[in-house]
Amino acid sequence: MSQAEETSTHMTWNTVKLVVCMILSLSFIIGTPGNCIVIWTVCTKMKQMSPSVLLILNLAIADILVLITLPIWIYSFADSWVFGIIFCKILVFVIYCSMYASIFLITALSLERLMAVFYPFAVQRYKTKEKTSLIMVLIWFLSVAFGISIIPFQETDEINGGQQCTCRNYSSTKQKVSYLLLETLAGFIIPFLIICISYVCVAKRISKMTYQSKQRSERLITSIVVAFILCWFPHHLFNILDIISIEIEHSEETYLTLEKIVDVGEYISGALVFVSSCINPLLYAFAARKFQNHLRIAKISKLFEQMSQTVTDEDKKKSHSVAKQETVSVGMENL
DSSP, X not given: OOHHHHHHHHHHXXXXXXXHHHHHHHXXXXXXXHHHHHHXXXXXXXXXXXXXXXXXXXXXXXXXXXXXXXXXHHHHHHSXXXXXXXXXXXXXXXXXHHHHHHXXXXXXXXXXXXXXXXXXXXXXXXXXXXXXXXXXXXXXXXXXXXXXXXXXXXXXXXXXTEXXXXXXXXXXXXXXXXXXXXXXXXXXXXXXXXXXXXXXXXXXXXXXXXXXXXXXXXXXXXXXXXXXXXXXXXXXXXXXXXXXXXXXXXXXXHHHHHHHHHHXXXXXXXXXXHHHHHHHHHHHTTTSHHHHHOTTOSOTTHHHHHHHHHHHHHXXXXXXXXXXXXXXXXXHHHO
C-alpha cells in the first residue's frame, strides 16, 4: 500500500471512529435514563402487570444491558481495546444476547397486539402469569442461544495501529456465509415480516374504529415499524454485501471495492443498532400521554390496553347487536 493510500485509510478510519463515538454517546445519554425510568416505574408503581407491560419491562432490561456497555466501546474506539480477549467475548455475548432479546420482545409485542385486537376474548382467557412467564423464559433462552453462537468467532485484532474487539475469525468462508445468513434471517427478516404483517393487520382494524386515541395509535404503530427498519436494516444490508463480496471473490477489483465499503459501513451500521435500544422507551412508554406528563402513572402501556379495551367494547357491542337481532327475529317468527 502506498503512502497516499495509507493516509487516506487512516483519515477514513478516524472519521468512522468519530461518527461511531458520537452515535454511541448520544444513545447512552438518551437511552440509559429512559430505560431506567421505565424499569423503575413498572417495578415500583404498578400493582398488576399485563402481558404488554411485562414485555415492555423485559425490553427495557434488555436495552439497558446493551446501553451500559457503551462507555467501554466508546473508550475502545477513541483509543484501543485494552481489556483482553476473554472480556471481549463476554461483552460481545452480552450485547448479542440482549439485542436478540430486544428484537424478539418487539416481535412478541406485535403478536400480542394482533391477538388483543382480533381475539380479545381469547387473550383474556389465556392471560395468566404462568403462560406469560413461560413466553419470557423462551425469549431469553433463544436470545442466550443466539448470543453464545458468536463467542467462538469473536477475536481482537489490530486495526490502524490499535487493538479492537470487532473482528471475527471463521474457519472457512462457508462458515462465515452460514453465520451471516442465520444472523440476518433470525435477527431481521423473520421478525420484520412478523412485525409488519401484525401491525398492518392491526392498523387496518384500528382504521375502522372511532375513538380518541386512534390517530395516536396509528402514529405509534408506524413509528415502531419505521424505527425497526432504520435501526436494523443497515446492519443486515452490510451482512448481505459481505456475503456478496465473498461470492465474487474471484473478481478481484470488484471484491476489493465492495470489501472497503463493507469495512466502513459495518461500523456505522453497527452503531445505529444501539439507537434501537435508545428509542424503544420513547416508542413504547413515552407514547402514553400521561407518562409524558406524570412519571407516577399507573399503566405505562395505557395506549395498548386502551386499544384492547376499545376492541373488546366494539366486539361486545357487535355481539349484543347480533343477539338483539336474533331475539327480534325469533319474536317475529313466533308471531
